[in-house]
Amino acid sequence: MQNYFIMETEKTSYYFETYGCQMNFAESDALKITLNDRGWSETDNVENALLLVINTCSVRETAERRVFGRLAHYTALKKERRRRQNPLFVLVCGCMASRLGGKLIKNGADFVMETQNNSIFTGILEKIEAIRNESRTPQSTLQTILQSSPHKTLSNETLHDEDPDKTLYNKNSRHFSFAPIHHKEGSFRAFVPIMHGCDNFCSYCIVPYTRGREICRDPAEIVAEIKTLADRGVREITLLGQNVNSYINGKIDFPALLEIIARETEGTTIKRARFLSSHPKDLSLRTIQVMAKHPVFCRHLHLCVQHGSNRILSAMNRRYTRESFIELTAAIRAAMPEITLSTDILVGFPGETEEDFEEALTLMERIRFLYSYMYHYNPREGTAAFDLPERVPPEIKTSRLKRVIDLQMRHTAELLQSRIGDSEKALVDGISHKNSKELVCRTEHDEMIVAEGDTSLIGTIAAIQIDGLSGNTLRGHFIKDI
Numbered sequence: 001m002q003n004y005f006i007m008e009t010e011k012t013s014y015y016f017e018t019y020g021c022q023m024n025f026a027e028s029d030a031l032k033i034t035l036n037d038r039g040w041s042e043t044d045n046v047e048n049a050l051l052l053v054i055n056t057c058s059v060r061e062t063a064e065r066r067v068f069g070r071l072a073h074y075t076a077l078k079k080e081r082r083r084r085q086n087p088l089f090v091l092v093c094g095c096m097a098s099r100l101g102g103k104l105i106k107n108g109a110d111f112v113m114e115t116q117n118n119s120i121f122t123g124i125l126e127k128i129e130a131i132r133n134e135s136r137t138p139q140s141t142l143q144t145i146l147q148s149s150p151h152k153t154l155s156n157e158t159l160h161d162e163d164p165d166k167t168l169y170n171k172n173s174r175h176f177s178f179a180p181i182h183h184k185e186g187s188f189r190a191f192v193p194i195m196h197g198c199d200n201f202c203s204y205c206i207v208p209y210t211r212g213r214e215i216c217r218d219p220a221e222i223v224a225e226i227k228t229l230a231d232r233g234v235r236e237i238t239l240l241g242q243n244v245n246s247y248i249n250g251k252i253d254f255p256a257l258l259e260i261i262a263r264e265t266e267g268t269t270i271k272r273a274r275f276l277s278s279h280p281k282d283l284s285l286r287t288i289q290v291m292a293k294h295p296v297f298c299r300h301l302h303l304c305v306q307h308g309s310n311r312i313l314s315a316m317n318r319r320y321t322r323e324s325f326i327e328l329t330a331a332i333r334a335a336m337p338e339i340t341l342s343t344d345i346l347v348g349f350p351g352e353t354e355e356d357f358e359e360a361l362t363l364m365e366r367i368r369f370l371y372s373y374m375y376h377y378n379p380r381e382g383t384a385a386f387d388l389p390e391r392v393p394p395e396i397k398t399s400r401l402k403r404v405i406d407l408q409m410r411h412t413a414e415l416l417q418s419r420i421g422d423s424e425k426a427l428v429d430g431i432s433h434k435n436s437k438e439l440v441c442r443t444e445h446d447e448m449i450v451a452e453g454d455t456s457l458i459g460t461i462a463a464i465q466i467d468g469l470s471g472n473t474l475r476g477h478f479i480k481d482i
């Protein structure tokens with residue numbers, strides 16, 4: 001019979017690894033709040049932890065491979081810890097948990113939590129705490145505790161027996177719930193998830209299969225979270241969702257929600273609001289009007305175009321055209337001339353010809369994004385595009401990706417260069433890692449500025465004169481006002 005001796009430091013310690021999008025980071029922060037409320041505390045050394053949580057991303061195969069690598073590493077650590085009679089419990093959550101379930105248990109996870117749901121998470125913690133509180137739990141008891149789980153997501157056997165479609169259905173309707181607060185205390189910025197999942201089924205994307213259908217959060221809950229953030233002195237909020245523009249809850253659609261947020265933030269510490277991600281087919285003229293009307297909404301939009309060829313946009317199931325995207329950005333710029341735009345670009349989609357690719361480049365030339373997240377296509381099993389013929393050879397994908405990166409670097413440099421001589425207000429984030437005399441600030445246009453200044457400025461929105469550019473970072477000095 002195996003006995004566990006849990007060291008005092010490990011009794012309350014957890015360690016987190018988070019991969020992927022801002023939504024994952026926001027959800028990790030919410031899980032940490034649940035842990036902290038139960039008396040746990042975060043450690044930056046997994047050796048001191050009783051619980052390791054890996055919040056995963058499935059968007060790219062490389063992200064999944066990385067997590068399997070981490071699991072192999074932690075399986076070895078778990079063995080070593082077991083030899084020392086000090087258990088380490090590994091919980092995997094996020095998109096890989098939804099997609100791969102039992103396979104993760106086979107690869108070293110003790111718990112797999114498919115969706116963010118506080119009652120499931122609490123159930124897992126209760127099991128671990130039962131062991132922790134005993135401090136000396138025979139292996140046989142541990143097995144009994146794990147197998148007596150009332151949650152399907154906790155059992156290896158159940159996951160194997162699940163009908164995948166039924167699991168998907170369960171994810172959408174039964175399990176997911178928004179945490180009441182996602183804020184890391186002390187931070188001047190906060191994420192506020194407003195929806196979860198996606199109904200768009202872009203043909204290359206795994207997200208609708210891992211996160212499930214769209215669920216829109218109750219506006220009253222969103223307002224309650226924002227009020228808490230204002231009480232805590234937060235300066236900037238970012239509304240999060242896979243496709244925020246399609247938010248709808250009862251009669252409240254996305255522009256109506258923005259109106260509510262403008263009203264609720266007025267006269268509070270929250271001076272800036274952003275939202276991510278925007279889908280060009282769903283960003284309405286009303287949304288643009290509401291943004292333009294309320295200065296709390298930052299003059300920056302991340303609007304994922306993905307490609308510039310109508311043939312490829314259609315194959316990607318994006319449901320807008322190059323022409324409608326150009327019209328949309330013209331309307332945005334007409335309403336808010338000072339706005340900056342950023343985007344995602346995906347090259348090397350099956351069937352992409354040199355002419356198609358050139359259209360991506362000409363669209364970039366036409367719009368001139370401040371920055372882009374650029375990728376080449378890699379097939380994801382389970383998505384509609386997985387079986388498409390005419391895959392682009394790897395060397396061509398790589399060379400096209402390099403060409404879009406080069407073009408974007410030129411645009412970024414030119415746009416930032418044109419800012420030298422301007423003065424701008426920016427939120428002072430903290431001390432630069434490179435030079436402790438300098439403070440790092442971010443403008444509402446999503447530009448980074450560093451300037452020498454007193455640490456008392458951290459957390460304020462300060463006026464800065466822009467003097468120069470180094471790399472993609474603007475340099476400046478603080479001024480009294482603009």
Ligand code: SF4
Pocket residue numbers: 198199200201202205206207208242243279
């Ligand atoms: S909008 Fe498309 S790319 Fe974005 S999450 Fe939904 S399916 Fe994926």
